[in-house]
Amino acid sequence: MNRVRVLLADDHAILRSGLRLLLEREPDMAVAGEATDGREAVDWMAREGADVVVMDVGMPGLNGIEATGQIVRRYPQAGVVMLSMHSDETYVLRCLRAGARGYVLKESAEHELIAAIRAVRAGKSFFSPKVTRLLQQEHVERIRCAGGEDSYDLLTEREREILQRIAEGSSNKEVAGRLCLSVHTVETHRKNILEKLNLHGPADLILYAVRKGIVV
Amino acid sequence: MNRVRVLLADDHAILRSGLRLLLEREPDMAVAGEATDGREAVDWMAREGADVVVMDVGMPGLNGIEATGQIVRRYPQAGVVMLSMHSDETYVLRCLRAGARGYVLKESAEHELIAAIRAVRAGKSFFSPKVTRLLQQEHVERIRCAGGEDSYDLLTEREREILQRIAEGSSNKEVAGRLCLSVHTVETHRKNILEKLNLHGPADLILYAVRKGIVV
DNA sequence: AAAAGAATACCCACAATCCGGTATCGATTC
DNA sequence: GAATCGATACCGGATTGTGGGTATTCTTTT
Numbered sequence: 001m002n003r004v005r006v007l008l009a010d011d012h013a014i015l016r017s018g019l020r021l022l023l024e025r026e027p028d029m030a031v032a033g034e035a036t037d038g039r040e041a042v043d044w045m046a047r048e049g050a051d052v053v054v055m056d057v058g059m060p061g062l063n064g065i066e067a068t069g070q071i072v073r074r075y076p077q078a079g080v081v082m083l084s085m086h087s088d089e090t091y092v093l094r095c096l097r098a099g100a101r102g103y104v105l106k107e108s109a110e111h112e113l114i115a116a117i118r119a120v121r122a123g124k125s126f127f128s129p130k131v132t133r134l135l136q137q138e139h140v141e142r143i144r145c146a147g148g149e150d151s152y153d154l155l156t157e158r159e160r161e162i163l164q165r166i167a168e169g170s171s172n173k174e175v176a177g178r179l180c181l182s183v184h185t186v187e188t189h190r191k192n193i194l195e196k197l198n199l200h201g202p203a204d205l206i207l208y209a210v211r212k213g214i215v216v
Numbered sequence: 217m218n219r220v221r222v223l224l225a226d227d228h229a230i231l232r233s234g235l236r237l238l239l240e241r242e243p244d245m246a247v248a249g250e251a252t253d254g255r256e257a258v259d260w261m262a263r264e265g266a267d268v269v270v271m272d273v274g275m276p277g278l279n280g281i282e283a284t285g286q287i288v289r290r291y292p293q294a295g296v297v298m299l300s301m302h303s304d305e306t307y308v309l310r311c312l313r314a315g316a317r318g319y320v321l322k323e324s325a326e327h328e329l330i331a332a333i334r335a336v337r338a339g340k341s342f343f344s345p346k347v348t349r350l351l352q353q354e355h356v357e358r359i360r361c362a363g364g365e366d367s368y369d370l371l372t373e374r375e376r377e378i379l380q381r382i383a384e385g386s387s388n389k390e391v392a393g394r395l396c397l398s399v400h401t402v403e404t405h406r407k408n409i410l411e412k413l414n415l416h417g418p419a420d421l422i423l424y425a426v427r428k429g430i431v432v
Numbered sequence: 433a434a435a436a437g438a439a440t441a442c443c444c445a446c447a448a449t450c451c452g453g454t455a456t457c458g459a460t461t462c
Numbered sequence: 463g464a465a466t467c468g469a470t471a472c473c474g475g476a477t478t479g480t481g482g483g484t485a486t487t488c489t490t491t492t
Contacts, residue, residue, distance in 0.1 A: 374468075395467095403471095405469085
């Protein structure tokens with residue numbers, strides 16, 4: 001029988017061990033090897049090869065996204081399934097651009113990963129439902145601004161300045177006072193920021209700023 | 217045979233599935249249940265109980281540290297093994313103060329987790345080597361003793377739980393819905409949190425949570 | 433010259449949060 | 463046995479933010 005040869009790339013040994021057991025239960029799959037970072041994954045592909053790589057996004061050294069780029073470029077017949085904690089648009093898009101054809105969240109049930117491996121092996125794609133929904137929104141977003149890499153790029157200078165002040169804990173009124181603007185103006189900017197970033201409510205706004213590194 | 221009854225608490229279903237397979241291979245262990253966040257873990261302990269809880273540090277809702285505190289306080293005979301990505305001293309110490317007797321890194325080999333579960337079950341402690349080295353450093357010792365006075369300590373369990381959910385971006389209404397409370401109750405808690413921490417407005421609240429490491 | 437984008441400012445209805453309260457109930461503490 | 467604390471729930475008025483608009487001005491691009 002021709003089993004899918006899978007390479008597991010993740011810096012957490014415990015997760016790798018668990019995944020190995022999960023995959024070995026499937027009659028059509030075999031774990032060909034393990035890698036603890038992106039560099040090792042690329043090296044393994046050069047040495048031994050594999051049909052599908054299950055790749056963690058966040059790894060020390062060469063991260064999963066860059067490793068995916070290198071692997072897909074050199075071995076286009078190999079498929080890559082990203083395994084990620086985040087359903088963040090930035091991550092997902094960067095992974096897709098790097099050439100991954102699968103994106104499975106760690107919060108998903110195991111059958112999603114199994115399905116993703118089979119799909120990618122067959123030249124198809126597979127995304128966790130949550131990611132699919134995100135991609136649909138992103139598609140809408142993309143129409144508005146062709147080639148928009150990052151939603152943050154959509155913001156104008158003024159909007160970024162105001163976002164930062166809001167993220168530092170200022171109310172609209174305070175921002176208006178410090179920038180010598182009408183509260184109405186700040187409200188308008190804030191409204192536009194929320195819309196461009198597809199956020200809702202002040203909490204979302206602050207969390208976005210934190211995750212973007214705009215404030216700590 | 218008296219198997220150790222283990223509760224798995226982690227928000228990543230794939231990891232839980234893997235851990236289950238890993239532990240079920242051991243003749244003296246059985247996975248009694250799974251929880252996807254701290255609240256579920258506490259509930260499970262109240263309903264079904266377990267000998268050892270394998271607890272992820274970073275979980276949505278009630279996080280692993282808070283959940284450990286509650287579980288250890290209510291069921292002192294139960295042992296908790298923290299399973300974490302970080303060997304950060306802050307995390308380790310907070311977990312220990314909360315009452316965890318084991319701390320295993322996800323980058324460790326599986327036998328460490330197995331050993332930790334057995335040790336904790338026997339009333340002993342177990343730490344990943346990397347963590348042990350960290351704990352031996354004396355300057356860390358000072359942090360443990362000196363510290364104290366933290367406004368966060370003023371909050372009650374319930375208030376911390378609600379703070380975390382707010383900090384994750386939920387509105388009062390959403391929090392109330394998920395915890396089956398009246399919106400009024402959540403508003404009261406929120407009010408008390410703001411007063412105790414001397415904060416004003418949602419932005420302050422989120423920023424406080426971020427700086428405290430309650431959310432990423 | 434026309435179109436597009438950015439910054440400014442305003443309006444309104446609605447939702448959410450804040451800040452005073454009060455109040456009940458159970459557990460713990462003194 | 464009384465007092466305190468934590469969790470629960472409610473009220474009302476004030477403030478703030480949301481989401482739907484519209485509009486003017488200036489600059490840049492086409």
